[in-house]
Amino acid sequence: MGRFVSNSPGLTDAPSFSGCFHCGLPVPDGAHYPIQFEGQTKQTCCRGCQAVAQTIIDSGQGAYYTHRTALPATPQQAEAELAQLGLYDLPEIQESFVRVEAENIREAALILENIVCAACIWLNERHIAALPGVLSVEINYATRRARVRWDNSRIQLSAILKAVSDIGYIAHPFDPGRSDDIYKRERNTAIKRLAIAGLGMMQVMMYALPAYTATDMTDEIRLLMRWASLILTIPVVGYSAWPFFIGAWRDLKRRTLGMDVPVALGVGTAFVASVYSTFSGHGEVYYDSVTMFIFLLLTGRFLEMNARRRAGAAVEELVKLIPAATTRLPNWPSRDEEQVPVARLAVGDHILVRPGETLPADGRVVEGDSAVSEAMLTGESLPVSKSVDAKVVGGSLNQASPLVVRVDKLGADTRLASIVRLLDRAQSEKPRIGQLADRAAAWFVGLLLLITVAVGLAWYVIDPSKVLWIVVSILVVTCPCALGLATPAALTTATGRLTRLGLLTTRGHALETLARATDLVFDKTGTLTHGRLSVRRVVPMNGHSASEVRAVAAALEAGSEHPIAKALREGVALTHSASQIRNTPGRGVEGSIDGHSYRLGSPRFATASETPPAPPASDSGGHPKDGHKHPESGHESWVALADESGLIAWFALADTPRADAAASLAALQQLGLRLHLVSGDAEGAVRATAQQVGIADWHAAALPEDKLAYVKSLQQQGRIVAMVGDGINDAPVLAGAQVSIAMGEGADVAQAAADMVMLGSRLATLAEGVALARKTQRIIRENLGWALGYNLIAIPAAALGYVTPWLAGIGMSASSLLVVLNALRLSAFRQPADAPSAKAQVSVMQSHVPGI
Amino acid sequence: MDILILLIPLSLVLVGVIAWIMLWAAKSGQFDDLEGPGHSVIMDDDSPPKPDDTPRS
Numbered sequence: 016m017g018r019f020v021s022n023s024p025g026l027t028d029a030p031s032f033s034g035c036f037h038c039g040l041p042v043p044d045g046a047h048y049p050i051q052f053e054g055q056t057k058q059t060c061c062r063g064c065q066a067v068a069q070t071i072i073d074s075g076q077g078a079y080y081t082h083r084t085a086l087p088a089t090p091q092q093a094e095a096e097l098a099q100l101g102l103y104d105l106p107e108i109q110e111s112f113v114r115v116e117a118e119n120i121r122e123a124a125l126i127l128e129n130i131v132c133a134a135c136i137w138l139n140e141r142h143i144a145a146l147p148g149v150l151s152v153e154i155n156y157a158t159r160r161a162r163v164r165w166d167n168s169r170i171q172l173s174a175i176l177k178a179v180s181d182i183g184y185i186a187h188p189f190d191p192g193r194s195d196d197i198y199k200r201e202r203n204t205a206i207k208r209l210a211i212a213g214l215g216m217m218q219v220m221m222y223a224l225p226a227y228t229a230t231d232m233t234d235e236i237r238l239l240m241r242w243a244s245l246i247l248t249i250p251v252v253g254y255s256a257w258p259f260f261i262g263a264w265r266d267l268k269r270r271t272l273g274m275d276v277p278v279a280l281g282v283g284t285a286f287v288a289s290v291y292s293t294f295s296g297h298g299e300v301y302y303d304s305v306t307m308f309i310f311l312l313l314t315g316r317f318l319e320m321n322a323r324r325r326a327g328a329a330v331e332e333l334v335k336l337i338p339a340a341t342t343r344l345p346n347w348p349s350r351d352e353e354q355v356p357v358a359r360l361a362v363g364d365h366i367l368v369r370p371g372e373t374l375p376a377d378g379r380v381v382e383g384d385s386a387v388s389e390a391m392l393t394g395e396s397l398p399v400s401k402s403v404d405a406k407v408v409g410g411s412l413n414q415a416s417p418l419v420v421r422v423d424k425l426g427a428d429t430r431l432a433s434i435v436r437l438l439d440r441a442q443s444e445k446p447r448i449g450q451l452a453d454r455a456a457a458w459f460v461g462l463l464l465l466i467t468v469a470v471g472l473a474w475y476v477i478d479p480s481k482v483l484w485i486v487v488s489i490l491v492v493t494c495p496c497a498l499g500l501a502t503p504a505a506l507t508t509a510t511g512r513l514t515r516l517g518l519l520t521t522r523g524h525a526l527e528t529l530a531r532a533t534d535l536v537f538d539k540t541g542t543l544t545h546g547r548l549s550v551r552r553v554v555p556m557n558g559h560s561a562s563e564v565r566a567v568a569a570a571l572e573a574g575s576e577h578p579i580a581k582a583l584r585e586g587v588a589l590t591h592s593a594s595q596i597r598n599t600p601g602r603g604v605e606g607s608i609d610g611h612s613y614r615l616g617s618p619r620f621a622t623a624s625e626t627p628p629a630p631p632a633s634d635s636g637g638h639p640k641d642g643h644k645h646p647e648s649g650h651e652s653w654v655a656l657a658d659e660s661g662l663i664a665w666f667a668l669a670d671t672p673r674a675d676a677a678a679s680l681a682a683l684q685q686l687g688l689r690l691h692l693v694s695g696d697a698e699g700a701v702r703a704t705a706q707q708v709g710i711a712d713w714h715a716a717a718l719p720e721d722k723l724a725y726v727k728s729l730q731q732q733g734r735i736v737a738m739v740g741d742g743i744n745d746a747p748v749l750a751g752a753q754v755s756i757a758m759g760e761g762a763d764v765a766q767a768a769a770d771m772v773m774l775g776s777r778l779a780t781l782a783e784g785v786a787l788a789r790k791t792q793r794i795i796r797e798n799l800g801w802a803l804g805y806n807l808i809a810i811p812a813a814a815l816g817y818v819t820p821w822l823a824g825i826g827m828s829a830s831s832l833l834v835v836l837n838a839l840r841l842s843a844f845r846q847p848a849d850a851p852s853a854k855a856q857v858s859v860m861q862s863h864v865p866g867i
Numbered sequence: 868m869d870i871l872i873l874l875i876p877l878s879l880v881l882v883g884v885i886a887w888i889m890l891w892a893a894k895s896g897q898f899d900d901l902e903g904p905g906h907s908v909i910m911d912d913d914s915p916p917k918p919d920d921t922p923r924s
Contacts, residue, residue: 133903136903154903155899155900155903199899202898203893203894203898206893206898207889207890207893210886210889210890210893211886211889211890214882214885214886214889215882218878218879218882221878222875235872236871236872239871239872239875240875243875243876243878243879246879247879247882250886
């Protein structure tokens, strides 16, 4: 990691073609991972990208680089996950998602992660199909799901999954299950209804147009066209519009007024009136208006359904699917660990649950002392403290320190249940502005019905022969569908666009609040920086050796997912075993090894004193002489290790800011957002990062409660705060801010508490997200304004009898169409003057590849 | 104008045929993946066959 460090302020100002050949992120100064492609030497940004690019080129699929239209994510090396792949070969596990065809022929469904463009699909298809033993592979572009058939005697499923991860993607087996079948059926029905409505509309238009324009048409032809239109409209009203009638009936039964009521009423009245005039031979027909109305509404609903489904599917992929694995301690009380699938757990087993992990089953704590969040189950956001003998519930999240739990009850699918809850939340929560539009629509509908009745009565007195036509005119010309489509059309388009940008919305209100946000508060580790710390220096004290203190530190951190813990464990063999480990989030960890108790963490925590000792020589916190002697010291933060007698070692840990951080934050500042950096790290490290990325307002050594207090104080000043964080210690702040964004690589807890999840690691998506959210807000207002303004003019005109039927039809269709087209402008959204965007980089890189 | 008396019923029959085709297409999964096939046509498939000559069923 050492050579990633750079003090060059112009790091991100480098021209975009210097980006990594594989993932497009800027190549850090000093990084040297070359790759040969079509006779040219290209630079990649890290070992991971280099390995992936090499695999792709070596297997003869280099064409991927010339065909792709979006950049992939930087490959992550998740050794733990790779180690778990073997589990998928066990027959018990395969039972739930593998279909056995013949003796050795198996078929499984996989979800692919990191697919960004068509070339990814092509690459994966080719790569998997080329494996000996794979019989067929089929990838659906829209759902990013693959179906693989293989010969089990020649290749194992884990080898297929491994091959996918070799080229930088992640494949998870999943159980297509019931919800998928239901969705497929629903979508199919929607397509059929849409097809019937579309065909009917087009053909009825063909008959309607000459009826409006031709002057020399005989009455027989006119009658024939009316009958033909009637025949075509019957299936459209009876089959395609069926959902609206059902919806209206449901609304009326619950005594509410939804959008379906005027739709059903308008369609019904116009259709019945047209049928009456067709049979009686006088009056106007509205078949064209009816069919067009239904077709437009169905199109809107179909698009909405797809967007909702896509958002839901992304959430489903985030939460890691079946079969979840867990750490079992088979020979408890000895501490041997083994990874087993949750399905294989038995009552009475002992399991180790690390901080950040979800409890796989109900049970009782046997060892450890921790805080557990049951928010997913109870909605209670404060963690509950659990110590020995406390009952824990499957699906809750361990937040503080490792717990050993004896399994009491195996809830059928606890993990799956929590997935369902997450999904439900994403899909059912309506944004406030959406609810507002719904309420407004209900009022509008009520008012409209009243006006219609009043106008009808008035015309009954003036001229009874015109009553029916005027009433139908009002119902057709007023456009409840423009009003009803205004918000959902914009929101679903924006959500879809955001997801493609890499920002996943998991709570309904997020988009709206993000648009109004005035302040952006960042965590440092894992958010502005890579979050992959490494130990730069070890300073042992009091006669201890470096390897000795490192072993102690590794043992203390053995159970933790925190980046500092990972860094301290890195490259150290586990020779000791610590017990009574207790983790205090944001401060440190304590535990005992061979009868000695140790404290590891911030200087204040480790020595348990209010006046912490100063770290050795090079901490830049307030010592101006530093920074010259150790050029990298600005990034270092110090972790102290102490035993009963006092301090025994210092560890210097370093992390580097994400390469695109400075440019992205500048873009955010241009949008008028105030930026803050609040971190639990030491002052020197925080200041260095703040200076590098250009944040003036930074606060170091903040405990989780300090962070929350800071956000609260901003809120009291009337600011609307968006929090960006990744770690367990951020969970309370994320929950406390008005809108929160978690990093996709962060802890489960953080993601569960967040309103949005940033799937890639490109901070640039934040600025794009904010700009898009604001634009969405603007478009919703435009749409609502247009729909209301249109109705204010159209209703009086229709009530006075000035609106001819064909004018009513055109006005209605035009107003809906305008609303939908206006919303669709969001799907082509692209942040203007921004850091080099992904597409730009691709095109630049492609222009450097010969032979395109 | 008299030809319309033949053409209008004919157009109805035509719409019926098209509707039947659409419904068949929806039922047989033609609409399952609306993006992939468009892209897969463009991608060249010019690499040598698999080394082990396994028939891809």
